[in-house]
Amino acid sequence: xxxxKDNTPLATTQMRGIEVDRCSTCKGMWLDTQELDQLEDTVYxxxxxxxxxxxxxxxxxxxxxxxxxxxxxxEYRLYGLVLEHCPNEHGFWLDADEDQxxxxxxxxxxxxMQRKSSAEGEWxxxxxxxxxxx
Numbered sequence: 001x002x003x004x005k006d007n008t009p010l011a012t013t014q015m016r017g018i019e020v021d022r023c024s025t026c027k028g029m030w031l032d033t034q035e036l037d038q039l040e041d042t043v044y045x046x047x048x049x050x051x052x053x054x055x056x057x058x059x060x061x062x063x064x065x066x067x068x069x070x071x072x073x074x075e076y077r078l079y080g081l082v083l084e085h086c087p088n089e090h091g092f093w094l095d096a097d098e099d100q101x102x103x104x105x106x107x108x109x110x111x112x113m114q115r116k117s118s119a120e121g122e123w124x125x126x127x128x129x130x131x132x133x134x
Contacts, residue, residue, distance in 0.1 A: 027096035
């Protein structure tokens, strides 16, 4: 497989226990479809709470390293991060350091959900105290 951005052969490597295909020139990486989810799961595994993955798809000038289809770019989970993916569901292209941004978004999502849970628990306790005063 070759890099969709600069045609350099991709090298298979391990990252956070996930096998990815990385470009030695541009430092981007190809993640097979399930590997993006595995990357997210290293910091936030609640799939039903992650939100919709793909927003605002548009075609790019780059091709899928697996099948040669034109990659579509999309906004990742409404976080303002633009990634590319194969329309035939072969995987995702992440430019240099976009993997770190994905992890940061998932960490923020985890913290947000923990704050929400804590606030709901405190609200419930407060309502119970009000009810018990009757």
